[in-house]
Amino acid sequence: MNSSNAGFRRPADAATPGCHCFIIPPHVLRQYSADASLDDATRKSLRDTYVETERLRGLREAHRVAAIGDVNRFAIDGLVHTPALTEYDCQHRQALPGKLVARPTAGFKTVQDTTAKVVEFYAKVLGRNSVDNKGLDLVSSLHYSRNYDNAFWNGHQMVYGDGDNRLFLEMYLSPDVIGHEISHGLTQYESGLRYQGESGALNESFSDVIGAVFNQWLNNWAVTEPRGWLVGAGIMAAPAQAKGFTCLRDMLAPSAKHCLSPQPERYSQLDPSADVHVNSGVPNKAFAMFARAVGGQAATQAVKVWYDTATNRALRSDARMQEFAALTVASATKLGGASLAGKCRGAWAEVEISA
Ligand SMILES: [Zn+2]
Structure with a gap:
């Protein structure tokens, strides 16, 4: 299984709306597991991560559907809950959440500190209380x-692999990876x-936007x-960096x-059958162009436009890019008038989307 990619079969349910709320696209795992320049152990890690990734994405659609309309289940009028942060050690098994870590040190401390910063970013920049705003x-x-060569949000919690140390680190x-996954x-x-x-x-793309602006x-x-526009710069292992990545x-x-x-960078380059992590390049670039047209720091204004669109309930769950773009222009008008709306429209035009 290590010497070729013949063992990879496109899963029968690959076209159904399962969720892979991961950071590493499945095709990258598959492609590099067949890369003869990598050692067998690394290729096995990539192959195993790919297989597990495909298994997990099938479970996500049920979570997505279950969460819709269930937002208020824990809400109590007048009571603001401060999110508690807890870390668990899977001890290299796949049972979640694993063993509770009472006193986080090393990597557990890093995760707790960065997660606390995401909570702070949500509160101070977006005016939001954790992922559900409750x-x-x-x-x-x-x-x-x-x-394990991936990180993911499984509908309830964050999960982090250690990487294989050839392509990816912990x-x-x-x-930005932590901000990305929490934003799923x-x-x-x-x-x-x-x-x-x-x-x-x-x-x-929305997870990349929040992850990147959080990092900035x-x-x-x-x-x-x-550097503020790179996704995953901190997880590239030395051998991958040596190849120029x-x-x-x-x-x-x-x-x-x-x-x-x-x-792809422009709408005309989109392949409708490509993975969601591929086509997200078009709206990613639109946001980066918008934020640079606005200037200063993206957390001051630009990200608030995207956040408004993502949360004001005008966005349909099966929205296409043109529809999303038009809604960002409406949000920009609401938050910054015609001038901000013009910058937003201009940014989408650069990726060939008329907003
Ligand atoms: Zn993702």
């Missing part, structure tokens, strides 16, 4: 499986964007700082050679 407690499990090392929870409780086609690409806010970077994705330059998972 103070949902956030559970994180580390050391999932062995050499998944929690990039703050936000989408689950708001628009419920379906994980297929253009709505799936929009779901992925954490580092006090302006929109002109190129500095990130998983680059929102400013989605098709650039330094991206391990390059993406």
Whole structure:
């Protein structure tokens, strides 16, 4: 199974709206597991992660449907719940959540600290209380499986693999990865964007937007700082960096050679059958262009436009990109008038979408 990709069969349910709320696209795992320049152990890790990723995505649609209309289940009038953060150790097994870590140190401490910062970013920048806006407690499990090359939100909690150390390091090392995955929870409780086609690409893109702006806010970077637009820069292992890969994705330059998972940049380049992590390059670039047209820091205004669109309930769960773009222009008009709306429309025009 290590020497070829003949063992990979497209799952029969691959076209159904399962959710893979992961950071690493399945096709990257599959492609590199067949890369003869990598050692067998690394390729086995990639293959095993791919198989597990495909298994888990089938479980997600049930969570997505269950969460819609269930937002108020824990709400008590007048009582604001502060989200509790807990970490668990999977001890390289796949049973979740694993063993409770009473006193987080090392990687567990990093996850707790960064997750706390995401909660702070949500509150201060977005005016939101955790993923459900009701103070949902956030559970994180580390050391999932062995050499697991992914991180994911499973509908209830965060899960982080350790990576294989050839392509990827521990998944929690990039703050944007943590912000990305937690924001899949936000989408689950708001628009419920379906994980297929253009709505799936929009779901992925929204997580990249929040993850990247969270990372910029954490580092006090302006929109002109190129590092602020990289996704997964902190999880690239030394051998992958030696091959020239500095990130998983680059929102400013989605098709650039330094991206391990390059993406299209314009709407006419979209492949309707491509993975949601591929087509998300188009709305990713639109947001980066918008934020740079606005200037300053993306957390000040630009991200609030995208957040308004993602949460004001006008967005349909099967929205296409043109519809999403028009809604961002409406949000921009609401928050910043004709001038901000013009910058938003201009950014979408750069990726060939008329808003
Ligand atoms: Zn994702």
